[in-house]
Amino acid sequence: DVKVTQSSRYLVKRTGEKVFLECVQDMDHENMFWYRQDPGLGLRLIYFSYDVKMKEKGDIPEGYSVSREKKERFSLILESASTNQTSMYLCASNTPYNEQFFGPGTRLTVL
Amino acid sequence: DAKTTQPTSMDCAEGRAANLPCNHSTISGNEYVYWYRQIHSQGPQYIIHGLKNNETNEMASLIITEDRKSSTLILPHATLRDTAVYYCILAVNNFNKFYFGSGTKLNVKP
Numbered sequence: 001d002v003k004v005t006q007s008s009r010y011l012v013k014r015t016g017e018k019v020f021l022e023c024v025q026d027m028d029h030e031n032m033f034w035y036r037q038d039p040g041l042g043l044r045l046i047y048f049s050y051d052v053k054m055k056e057k058g059d060i061p062e063g064y065s066v067s068r069e070k071k072e073r074f075s076l077i078l079e080s081a082s083t084n085q086t087s088m089y090l091c092a093s094n095t096p097y098n099e100q101f102f103g104p105g106t107r108l109t110v111l
Numbered sequence: 112d113a114k115t116t117q118p119t120s121m122d123c124a125e126g127r128a129a130n131l132p133c134n135h136s137t138i139s140g141n142e143y144v145y146w147y148r149q150i151h152s153q154g155p156q157y158i159i160h161g162l163k164n165n166e167t168n169e170m171a172s173l174i175i176t177e178d179r180k181s182s183t184l185i186l187p188h189a190t191l192r193d194t195a196v197y198y199c200i201l202a203v204n205n206f207n208k209f210y211f212g213s214g215t216k217l218n219v220k221p
Contacts (some may be wrong), residue, residue: 004154035211043155043211090154098145098202100209102154 003027004103006091012109019078021106023091029101031094032074034058034066036087037105043090049074081110114138115199120216123193129186131215133199136180141203144175146184148195149214155198158184189219 007022025032033048035058045058049068063085067075074093078085086109094100116134123129135144145160159166159173161182166173172185186193196214 033209040213042213043209045209092154098143098160099157100147100155101157105152105154 004091004093004101006089006103006106008106009104010107010109012111013078013081014111015082017078017081017110019081019108019110021076021078021089021091021108023074023076023103024072025074025093025101026072027093027095027101028071029093029095030071032068033092033094033100034064034074034076035090035092036060037090038087046076081108083110086110114201114210115212117197117199117212117215119213120218122218122220123186123189125191125219125221126188129189129193129217129219131184131186131197131199131217132181133183134181135199135201138179138201139203142201143203144173144179144182145200145202145209146171146173147198147200147211148193149198150192150195155211158197189217191219191221193217194219 004025013019031050034046035043037043044060046064047066049055055066065077089106091103092100143160143162146158147155149155159171161173175182196216198211198214200209
C-alpha cells in the first residue's frame with residue numbers, strides 16, 4: 001500500500017513564527033505536491049516537485065517555500081506564518097499514471 | 112480553473128447505484144478524466160480515470176461520452192461509507208497539475 005504521511009494532524013502556531021510541514025512517501029514516487037484546502041475554495045495547489053531539488057510554483061505560492069532534499073520527503077515552509085494561512089494542508093505523491101495519493105492532512109491554526 | 116462542472120450535491124439510497132455526472136465541454140484531446148473522492152476529515156482518494164473508453168475497477172465505473180464532453184461516475188451499490196465529496200478532474204497523463212473544483216457532495220441515505 002502506498003503510504004503518504006504528514007508530520008502532524010493538528011498544529012497551532014503564532015503569527016510570525018516559521019512553520020515546517022513535513023511529508024514523507026514510501027513508494028519511490030518522483031512527483032510530490034502540497035495543497036491547501038479551505039471551505040468554499042476547494043483544494044488549491046501551492047507547490048509541486050518532480051524531482052529531488054526541483055520545485056515548481058502552483059497556483060498560490062505566495063508566503064510559502066518548499067524543500068525537496070530527498071526523494072521521499074517534501075517539506076512546506078511558512079517563513080512567517082500569518083492568520084490567513086490557517087487552513088488544512090494536504091500533501092500528495094503520484095504514480096507515473098498520475099494517480100495521486102494523499103496524506104491525512106495537517107490542520108494548521110495560526111493565532 | 113477547474114474546467115469541469117458538477118452538481119453541488121446529490122442524494123442516493125443505500126444499495127442503489129449512484130450516478131455522478133461531470134461536464135467538461137472544453138476537454139483537450141490529450142486530457143484524461145480523473146475521479147477522486149474525499150471523505151470528511153481525510154485526504155482525497157483516487158477512484159478511477161479514463162481517456163476515451165469506459166473503465167471499470169473494483170470501486171466504480173466510468174462512462175465517457177463519445178464526444179468526450181461529459182462523463183459519469185457510477186458506484187454500482189452505494190453504501191453509507193460512500194458519502195463523500197466527489198471530484199471530477201481533467202489532466203494530461205504525464206503532466207501532474209490537478210485542478211480540484213468544488214465537487215459533488217454525495218449523500219447516501221439509509
